[in-house]
Amino acid sequence: MSRPLIDYARTGARLDIPVFDAHAHIGDLIGEDVPSLEAQVAQMDRLGIIAAVVSSTHALVGDVARGNDEVAEAMRQFPGRMFGYCHVSANYPDFLLPELERCFRNDGFRGIKLYQVGPAYDEPAYDPVWAFARERGLPVLAHTWGGNLTGFDTAAEKHPTVPCLAGHAGSGFAYGPYIDAAKRIPNLYLDLTYSREHTHMIEHFVAELGAERVVWGSDAPLFSMSQQLSKVLFALISDEDKRKILFDNAAGWFRLKG
Amino acid sequence: MTIFDAYCGVGPWSTRDKLLPYRPEEILALMDHFGIEKALVYPNAGVQWGQPPGVNEFVIQASRVSGRLIPALALAPNAHEGYPKPEDYLAAMRSTGARAAWLFVQGTVRGLWRWHVGELLDMLVEHHVPLFLLADQCPPDALDMLLRETPELRVVLCGVGYMGDSWLYPLLQRHPGLHVCLGHFFVPPGDPERFVHRFGASRLIFGSGLPHFSPGGLIGHIIYANISDDDKQTILAGNLRDLLGEVVL
Numbered sequence: 001m002s003r004p005l006i007d008y009a010r011t012g013a014r015l016d017i018p019v020f021d022a023h024a025h026i027g028d029l030i031g032e033d034v035p036s037l038e039a040q041v042a043q044m045d046r047l048g049i050i051a052a053v054v055s056s057t058h059a060l061v062g063d064v065a066r067g068n069d070e071v072a073e074a075m076r077q078f079p080g081r082m083f084g085y086c087h088v089s090a091n092y093p094d095f096l097l098p099e100l101e102r103c104f105r106n107d108g109f110r111g112i113k114l115y116q117v118g119p120a121y122d123e124p125a126y127d128p129v130w131a132f133a134r135e136r137g138l139p140v141l142a143h144t145w146g147g148n149l150t151g152f153d154t155a156a157e158k159h160p161t162v163p164c165l166a167g168h169a170g171s172g173f174a175y176g177p178y179i180d181a182a183k184r185i186p187n188l189y190l191d192l193t194y195s196r197e198h199t200h201m202i203e204h205f206v207a208e209l210g211a212e213r214v215v216w217g218s219d220a221p222l223f224s225m226s227q228q229l230s231k232v233l234f235a236l237i238s239d240e241d242k243r244k245i246l247f248d249n250a251a252g253w254f255r256l257k258g
Numbered sequence: 259m260t261i262f263d264a265y266c267g268v269g270p271w272s273t274r275d276k277l278l279p280y281r282p283e284e285i286l287a288l289m290d291h292f293g294i295e296k297a298l299v300y301p302n303a304g305v306q307w308g309q310p311p312g313v314n315e316f317v318i319q320a321s322r323v324s325g326r327l328i329p330a331l332a333l334a335p336n337a338h339e340g341y342p343k344p345e346d347y348l349a350a351m352r353s354t355g356a357r358a359a360w361l362f363v364q365g366t367v368r369g370l371w372r373w374h375v376g377e378l379l380d381m382l383v384e385h386h387v388p389l390f391l392l393a394d395q396c397p398p399d400a401l402d403m404l405l406r407e408t409p410e411l412r413v414v415l416c417g418v419g420y421m422g423d424s425w426l427y428p429l430l431q432r433h434p435g436l437h438v439c440l441g442h443f444f445v446p447p448g449d450p451e452r453f454v455h456r457f458g459a460s461r462l463i464f465g466s467g468l469p470h471f472s473p474g475g476l477i478g479h480i481i482y483a484n485i486s487d488d489d490k491q492t493i494l495a496g497n498l499r500d501l502l503g504e505v506v507l
Binding site: 035175195198230231235 | 288
């Protein structure tokens with residue numbers, strides 16, 4: 001790093017510190033014409049993002065096996081740049097454990113992704129997922145929204161060895177419930193992906209919890225990668241805190257090296 | 259790059275969160291941090307209440323604190339004796355340096371029908387004053403009606419949300435007078451490249467969404483975009499400067 005991180009965003013310079021995207025996707029979302037996988041990786045190159053952990057949007061909308069297959073293919077095309085979340089849904093209970101076992105035969109899968117549909121994350125339907133994550137030492141990323149953690153906080157509390165990443169922390173400007181939960185539960189981390197950027201919210205997370213509890217992700221290609229990254233680069237926090245958020249805090253969970 | 263912010267609120271409002279700045283001095287300090295040279299400011303209180311008496315005082319006062327804050331006045335129709343008439347707004351623009359107007363479709367302003375706000379629209383057209391609107395207060399069919407009935411009007415639409423392309427792009431195609439403000443979160447994947455390729459850089463205008471939204475992400479979104487430096491500068495400042503420069507009072 002040769003200059004303050006804010007200067008990179010002011011000038012459009014490629015980052016020369018390790019940056020890791022802990023929450024990204026591949027594929028389109030209904031009604032959106034998103035860039036190709038190649039364009040997505042080219043944008044990572046332009047910004048200086050060394051790797052991303054992705055889940056497929058097709059898994060988000062219910063076609064879980066197809067989505068996980070697409071992730072495996074993306075990892076094959078871009079080894080070392082793309083890693084995978086195995087997406088599973090408790091709405092398909094018979095499919096949960098077999099799909100986890102199928103995914104994790106591929107070493108590129110490094111975490112589990114859950115989406116906020118059907119049972120809450122702390123209901124018995126998700127017990128096999130938590131047991132699997134605990135046994136294999138896997139991080140779990142869950143979609144949450146608007147201050148409603150949908151049982152993700154209590155599930156994290158029950159499984160203190162599992163790194164739990166609460167997606168879209170502070171969405172709807174409901175930052176309070178996320179801070180309260182993270183103060184109570186040491187293995188609960190806040191993911192900054194969010195299309196909006198409420199003034200002073202990142203700074204407030206860092207002030208209340210420490211930068212060690214905040215993790216960067218882009219949600220690309222659904223959101224703009226550069227917009228999501230620049231939120232952190234321009235934040236009124238120290239460069240040391242920015243480095244923790246952009247890489248240090250979560251890289252180890254996914255076995256990534258800077 | 260010079261940055262001129264088209265979408266910045268100032269002054270108090272009733273539902274403010276404790277984290278959000280509202281005083282002109284606080285806004286100016288953030289503008290310094292983000293490298294924003296000037297901002298066109300609207301009254302925060304107007305968003306919720308339309309145009310109660312005195313709401314424009316917040317932006318006029320702000321412009322007295324610093325010449326970097328350019329007032330944009332909130333308008334309302336002359337429904338009752340004692341309400342400002344179009345010529346009163348014109349006089350206020352002349353005396354305060356205001357060069358833009360907002361219609362917050364809320365409270366006293368209930369829609370964009372000509373029988374409701376037509377006198378105001380005619381005044382804006384005659385003097386080339388750009389009109390700012392919020393996407394979540396103006397359904398696409400209301401915007402289409404407005405731009406069909408008053409095609410000479412310069413409209414800047416702010417706050418276009420996630421997944422808004424499906425209705426916004428056809429509307430832009432139909433109405434050359436429609437401009438889009440980047441803030442608070444017009445950041446679909448593949449843009450601004452796709453927008454510039456389809457409509458040119460002259461119809462996309464930088465706006466931060468301050469004080470509710472922080473400008474950093476949107477600035478980076480443009481600075482890192484795979485478009486020419488000229489187009490970046492046009493979006494970040496040139497378009498707004500041109501629109502305000504065309505105003506004839």
